[in-house]
Amino acid sequence: MPDVIKADGSVRQDNWVVVPRPEEGESLAIPSDQPALIPADLWLAGYGHFTGNDQIGVWFDSHDEPEIIADKVNELPLIGVNFPRFVDGRGYSIARLLRERFGYRNELRAIGDVLLDQLQFMKRCGFDSYVLRADKDISQAAKCLNFFSQGYQAATDTDLPLFRRRA
């Protein structure tokens, strides 16, 4: 079971699995005994089938468009956003759109090439759980989530950019 870091730096375990996109001609292999994140477009394609199932969430890859489920986000217990490489910054925009534009309130998880030094950016953009890449030292996560005590900008974490707090 993966260790999952929470936005407050605490670590817990859960058994959500990320189901990869099936190859051409293959079907989606959803485990029967574990909650699973499936590609968002496939969830939408089988929409009626998954409705009300709190064991099914979705994940977006960095080039995916979160707009496709804009009006349905809160039907999902968990959304994952994949960072295929840690230098691919598209996931930050996806997270802010899910939170700030589509009003997603449930858990938002960073998955993939998730390293320590990006955690605070992820937190500011609305991620509230993080599955660190396996070789990284999870004991440093709490520190890395809180390198900065404040930021200049408004983001998902605050409606008050520094220029409004100074006024």
Added chain:
Amino acid sequence: MYVYDEHDRQMAAERVAQFRDQTRRALAGELSEEEFLPLRLQNGLYVQRLAPMLRICVPYGMLRSDQLRRLARITRDYDKGYAHFTTRQNVQLNWPALEDVPDILAELAEVEMHANQTSGNCIRNTTTDQFSGVQADEITDPRPYCEIIRQWSTFHPEFAFLPRKFKVAVNASEKTDRAAIRIHDIGLQMVRNEAGELGFRVHVGGGLGRTPMVGPVIREFLPELDLLTYLEAVLRVYNRYGRRDNKFKARIKILVKALTPEGFAEKVEAEWAHIKDSPTRLTPEAIERIKGFFTEPPYEALENASDLLARQRFENRGFDQWLSHNVDVHKKPGYAIVSLTLKKTGTPPGDVTDRQLEQIADLADEYSFGEVRVTHQQNVVLADVRQDRLLELWQAITPMGFGTANLNTLTDIICCPGGDYCALANAKSIPVAEAIQRRFDDLDYLYDLGNIDLNISGCMNACGHHHVGNIGVLGVDKKGEEFYQVSLGGSSHHDADIGKILGPSFAREDMPDVIAKIIDVYVDHRTEEEEFLDTYRRVGIKPFKERVYA
């Protein structure tokens, strides 16, 4: 000038502590080279051909004398006693040790300086006109807006891992563009609309490098309060849709071109519609607060010292030349804007020693309210000098090497560090600049030639802005040998244009002759009023080609 408050100080200190921790983990092997790379780049640290290189941010080119003195001390204590002013108004150290960098950053933070986002695929230092606030023809002082952009872009959580680097420049002069905004990812031209309200004309997608482009206008008028929300919309569209599969096609200009400027503008407008009234929208109070840092220094009520200067010019020819070329008109009677040129032949353009940094600091304190500005032409400006002290100043700077009266002439060359220092370079650039400066050492002849921008880059990355030089020189590698390609007709000003390649490239030793032939063609064809660029635009590239390759 902007002064940090407790918030800025706290974040600066936290940044230093963060980088100290990251450096420790990198040295301990907990961070791979690949993982450490963007972290160190966003703290200004490159690993170069001979040693690491640290690029220190000079926000929109403004420096105080205490900061100059601190830079001098850092070059002495951590480097080899010299620094380099860059074409983006920043300062580079060429020889710091990796493990010392956190200490250097801590020393910088003490004087409200940093190296944040001076490199890497993020929003870089916002640049502007070095004459901001002291010239008569500007719409308003652009520096407060640069500071607002600086704060918004610093550690922006969404835009730290863009497809590629991202540069913003602001210009507020109506007649000139010393900030070269049309060759930036975003160029903001300050304007007033018909109702007299302040705002920006927004250019997006200019840039140099492999695919040079002049940035098209994507919005004619953006009200000032909407500045940050609109920038956020542009950046979000770029972050989501800019290419990440090919480093050479990853700049925003490629996206703008692919979508067409109209198509790109539509996407930005659609994004902006969602966030234009978000908390990121500026308030009049927030703008006023920042403007409060850029008030006028305590000028004295003076008359223009025309008679005195006329007499002094008459008596001293060298002073006369310097006054004509390196001194500009100030908005206040009795004051003048002085450019200190860092282009003395034999010294790499933009290089200064620790002692010279201290001399500049002393000059700033003595003559210009303790502040200087760095220019993208790699010179330094004293913006507020009393006219009746110009002669005294000129006498002081001449032995220091800052008085070469060649501003804007052929030998006021913009030049990147090139193959002598830079790991990316294909060819050396400094020796080419020096050879040309030696060839054209007659000031009277240079003045007769008028304003000519000669820009030299050691590779396609175009740090020396060769595409927009009236004469551009690009170092290329041909089977391991260094050659130089020449282009003509570029401009970085209001009439921005990308130069046209003249033809096959030349060996280094031929470059002074090639430039001389190009100048001869200009001299043969020009009319009374024409500058080099005018003549080129009238006669075209053909006569130049014929002469050079004859």
